[in-house]
Amino acid sequence: MGNLKNFLKSGHLPTLLSSFLYFDISFMIWVMVGATSTFIVQDFGLTPAEKGLMVGIPVLGGSLLRIPMGLLADRFGGKRMGMIGMLLTILPLTWGWLFGNSLTEVQAFGFLLGIAGASFAVALPLASRWYPPEHQGLAMGIAGAGNSGTVLATLFAPRIAQSIGWHGVFGFALIPLIIAFIIFTIFAKDSPNAPKPQKLSQYFGIVKIKETWIFSFFYSLSFGGFVGLTSYLGIFFVDQYGISKVMAGDFVTITVFAGSFIRPIGGYIADRLGGINLLIRLFGLAAAVLCIIGFLPSLYVTLPLFIIAMLIFGIANGAIFQVIPTRFPREVGILTGFVGAAGGLGGFFLPNILGTFKGMTGSYALGFWWIGATYIAALLITVWLQHAWKNSNVKGTKSRMPAM
Numbered sequence: 001m002g003n004l005k006n007f008l009k010s011g012h013l014p015t016l017l018s019s020f021l022y023f024d025i026s027f028m029i030w031v032m033v034g035a036t037s038t039f040i041v042q043d044f045g046l047t048p049a050e051k052g053l054m055v056g057i058p059v060l061g062g063s064l065l066r067i068p069m070g071l072l073a074d075r076f077g078g079k080r081m082g083m084i085g086m087l088l089t090i091l092p093l094t095w096g097w098l099f100g101n102s103l104t105e106v107q108a109f110g111f112l113l114g115i116a117g118a119s120f121a122v123a124l125p126l127a128s129r130w131y132p133p134e135h136q137g138l139a140m141g142i143a144g145a146g147n148s149g150t151v152l153a154t155l156f157a158p159r160i161a162q163s164i165g166w167h168g169v170f171g172f173a174l175i176p177l178i179i180a181f182i183i184f185t186i187f188a189k190d191s192p193n194a195p196k197p198q199k200l201s202q203y204f205g206i207v208k209i210k211e212t213w214i215f216s217f218f219y220s221l222s223f224g225g226f227v228g229l230t231s232y233l234g235i236f237f238v239d240q241y242g243i244s245k246v247m248a249g250d251f252v253t254i255t256v257f258a259g260s261f262i263r264p265i266g267g268y269i270a271d272r273l274g275g276i277n278l279l280i281r282l283f284g285l286a287a288a289v290l291c292i293i294g295f296l297p298s299l300y301v302t303l304p305l306f307i308i309a310m311l312i313f314g315i316a317n318g319a320i321f322q323v324i325p326t327r328f329p330r331e332v333g334i335l336t337g338f339v340g341a342a343g344g345l346g347g348f349f350l351p352n353i354l355g356t357f358k359g360m361t362g363s364y365a366l367g368f369w370w371i372g373a374t375y376i377a378a379l380l381i382t383v384w385l386q387h388a389w390k391n392s393n394v395k396g397t398k399s400r401m402p403a404m
Helices: 002-010 013-030 037-044 048-076 078-098 103-112 120-128 133-164 166-172 174-187 200-208 210-241 245-261 263-273 275-293 299-327 332-361 365-394
Strands: none
Touching: 002 133, 013 048, 013 078, 013 120, 013 133, 013 174, 037 048, 037 103, 037 133, 037 166, 037 210, 037 245, 048 078, 048 103, 048 120, 048 210, 048 332, 078 103, 078 120, 078 166, 078 174, 120 133, 120 332, 133 166, 133 210, 133 245, 133 263, 133 299, 166 174, 200 210, 200 332, 210 245, 210 275, 210 299, 210 332, 210 365, 245 263, 245 299, 263 275, 263 299, 275 299, 275 365, 299 332, 332 365
8 A cells, every 4th residue: 555655646647647548549549440340341351361461450550650659759748749649540530430441441541540559659658757667567557558448449349330330430439539639638748857859879779789679579479469369359259159240349348358457467566576577477378378279169268268368468568568667768768669569560460370370271270379389489588588687697797677
């Protein structure tokens, strides 16, 4: 209780909650194509590979836009870039609402929905810069729990699509976006502790640090696993088990709910135990769960397994972003964008892997086993990295990483 009181006193709660709301609504919009995918597929009659590509493109758009959004937020302020991002998001929503009459159009406005996905690189630094290092994990976890916007998308989008068509879902999303814009504009505030803008060469110097690439890989698995499954599970449940579109959306909502709200707890646990120790356990569990899913058991066995997988991904997301603001306090915006971009790439590849293997073999089994094997590789890298850090500390080299 004492730690919570200190946390509430140490930062700026209106900015933290405004950042959460901005990220939450933006994330809801970002995954809207995936949430309505079963209805879009019905209109265009897509192959398994085309389905995977369609739901992956918005994730790819968010991935590519996160780096410039993070850079601009560092240089011009998170509040200003958050407001601009929400205004720009109106454009693809309007496109999807009034037009979107071909697969090419869906792919085009889906890519532009990546602007909403790029909110990650703005909302998290804006909130985290108000808090000291000992509370970074919880602050980043609360702001990052905005990925719970996926719950809103998967719960309501199929029902709205069934009533007024999938185009109407994109028009309806304009309402919460405008509300979030007003609240964010009134209550969000840039921290006086935000670092002064640096030269571009200093920002991009992070690519020379091996941990940048390692944590980008880790996040491509944890966040990529979360958003990739969020976008594709509706299609998977309908294809594999033949259930209704609305029921598939409800099952996705259950799994997404688990992964979304566990993220702050992941940050809190990482504050206490250390992110690297936590990740070792999580990657091992993820590999085991995904390999079991690959056997494609009955729906009521598979659903709890997906819930467990999403819990693992959510905790891992919080653990990874417990490390970043402590290690890179001056470049947190661009690094958040860089690592976040890798997470988006993971979310793009996952549905494409599942769709491709489904098209090639007629089964999703090899797709899940392939992804599970990648988590085994991440586990081995994490163990190696922990060993390298310990050796570095023993030799007296100053570590740039937070204490494990």
